[in-house]
Amino acid sequence: MSTRPHIDEEIKLDFNDVLFRPQRSALKSRAEVNLERDFIFLHSRRQWKGVPIISANMDTTGTFEMGVALANYKCITAIHKYYTPADWQIFAIRKPQAVPFVAISAGTSNKDFETVKQITSNIPDLSMICLDVANGYSQYFVDTVHRYREAFPRHTIVAGNVVTGEMTQELIQSGADIVKVGIGPGSVCTTRKQTGVGYPQLSAVIECAQAAHELSAHVISDGGCVSPGDVAKAFGGGGDFVMIGGMFGGHDESGGEIFIRDGQLFKKFYGMSSTTAMTKYSGGVAEYRSSEGKTVEMPYKGPVEATLLDILGGVRSTCTYVGANCVMELAQKTSFIRVNRQLNESLSNLRTDLNHGYARLKAQQLLEASVIGKRGNESGDNGE
Numbered sequence: 001m002s003t004r005p006h007i008d009e010e011i012k013l014d015f016n017d018v019l020f021r022p023q024r025s026a027l028k029s030r031a032e033v034n035l036e037r038d039f040i041f042l043h044s045r046r047q048w049k050g051v052p053i054i055s056a057n058m059d060t061t062g063t064f065e066m067g068v069a070l071a072n073y074k075c076i077t078a079i080h081k082y083y084t085p086a087d088w089q090i091f092a093i094r095k096p097q098a099v100p101f102v103a104i105s106a107g108t109s110n111k112d113f114e115t116v117k118q119i120t121s122n123i124p125d126l127s128m129i130c131l132d133v134a135n136g137y138s139q140y141f142v143d144t145v146h147r148y149r150e151a152f153p154r155h156t157i158v159a160g161n162v163v164t165g166e167m168t169q170e171l172i173q174s175g176a177d178i179v180k181v182g183i184g185p186g187s188v189c190t191t192r193k194q195t196g197v198g199y200p201q202l203s204a205v206i207e208c209a210q211a212a213h214e215l216s217a218h219v220i221s222d223g224g225c226v227s228p229g230d231v232a233k234a235f236g237g238g239g240d241f242v243m244i245g246g247m248f249g250g251h252d253e254s255g256g257e258i259f260i261r262d263g264q265l266f267k268k269f270y271g272m273s274s275t276t277a278m279t280k281y282s283g284g285v286a287e288y289r290s291s292e293g294k295t296v297e298m299p300y301k302g303p304v305e306a307t308l309l310d311i312l313g314g315v316r317s318t319c320t321y322v323g324a325n326c327v328m329e330l331a332q333k334t335s336f337i338r339v340n341r342q343l344n345e346s347l348s349n350l351r352t353d354l355n356h357g358y359a360r361l362k363a364q365q366l367l368e369a370s371v372i373g374k375r376g377n378e379s380g381d382n383g384e
């Protein structure tokens with residue numbers, strides 16, 4: 001037997017290895033671009049119409065508050081798996097308009113399966129189930145996808161994560177309508193560091209999308225977007241949906257508390273495989289494994305609407321540069337060019353204003369409150 005490893009010499013690309021080539025366009029304004037898509041999913045035969053951007057099922061970004069905010073723009077939120085059936089019930093009663101735009105998440109456990117059964121039977125309009133594990137290559141995961149497909153024939157099933165065409169097709173043949181693509185690209189992911197495993201995200205999407213589309217199924221590009229341009233590139237590469245974590249972190253709707261350090265406001269953002277998440281949900285990091293995610297203090301960003309509008313505006317503009325009338329046409333019109341340099345960073349060490357013009361009321365109130373609090377302490381006055 002040979003011990004020589006196989007080496008794939010073909011160059012694989014990430015978002016920052018390419019730019020879109022501009023092309024003739026008949027569009028007069030960015031306002032003419034339609035970002036909605038209208039899907040019929042392979043197995044569930046369900047129709048879904050909306051803007052194919054998804055907030056990740058992390059406990060910071062997959063909150064009900066996020067679900068309500070994104071549903072206003074017909075975007076999806078993959079709700080994290082730590083809400084109870086009672087929480088779901090309250091959400092569905094109070095915010096019925098958001099239900100068609102949220103998915104319920106689960107891993108491979110029996111407990112998750114029973115919870116999903118209960119919640120979906122309580123809430124018939126909840127049609128999308130997101131089966132999410134770190135390693136979508138495990139046989140146990142494939143069996144789980146089969147199990148869900150049998151139990152939920154009319155639900156739209158998302159399954160992942162994988163990064164190669166053959167495993168994309170295997171998950172689809174096991175019952176997935178939509179395959180989630182991405183191993184290691186995430187902003188708080190340390191899988192590549194801890195394991196050396198991964199796949200440059202743009203190539204992963206291109207290859208998995210092709211494999212899925214051959215079978216009339218769909219893919220989500222999950223992770224690695226740090227700008228609206230990256231979201232556009234994920235669509236350009238064939239991603240039917242784009243899932244976002246870090247860009248949606250740090251907002252009012254993102255889970256966790258705001259805290260103040262040195263007069264600046266922050267929110268915690270962490271991977272679902274980080275020590276923070278494992279301590280919270282599984283009583284710590286088991287001895288035989290390591291954490292594959294990190295925890296960061298993210299500057300507080302205000303309402304998520306501002307970030308979302310910034311992304312949607314960016315993608316609309318991409319469409320006009322390449323002559324696509326709608327986001328679905330983006331992949332057909334995309335021609336990428338490989339680049340060595342993307343951005344002019346010559347002034348990036350200077351104080352920079354990237355504000356997109358939205359009021360950050362909560363931030364201002366908090367800062368004022370903290371200043372008043374400090375003054376109160378200095379004068380020995382305890383307030384009130």
Ligand SMILES: NC(=O)C1=CN([C@@H]2O[C@H](COP(=O)(O)OP(=O)(O)OC[C@H]3O[C@@H](n4cnc5c(N)ncnc54)[C@H](OP(=O)(O)O)[C@@H]3O)[C@@H](O)[C@H]2O)C=CC1
Pocket residue numbers: 107108132133134135138161182183184185186189191223271272273289292
């Ligand atoms: N897209 C990505 O690159 C990644 C995403 N994540 C996110 O974080 C969440 C939590 O991740 P995590 O706690 O690591 O695992 P998961 O919640 O994905 O674990 C699922 C099950 O798979 C088993 N398993 C076997 N091999 C692996 C492996 N290589 N990596 C992970 N699990 C394995 C685990 O058992 P045991 O623990 O006993 O091994 C566990 O029972 C995921 O559900 C996902 O949302 C995490 C890592 C990578």
Ligand SMILES: Nc1nc2c(ncn2[C@@H]2O[C@H](COP(=O)(O)O)[C@@H](O)[C@H]2O)c(=O)[nH]1
Pocket residue numbers: 056057058161182184185186187188189190191192222223224225243244245246247270271272273274292293294
């Ligand atoms: N390897 C890890 N990946 C993680 C972890 N928590 C979440 N994720 C993945 O990241 C994306 C979001 O990516 P972003 O670049 O938009 O921030 C998310 O959907 C998961 O697939 C983790 O702990 N480890």
Ligand SMILES: [K+]
Pocket residue numbers: 182183184185186189191223
């Ligand atoms: K990741």
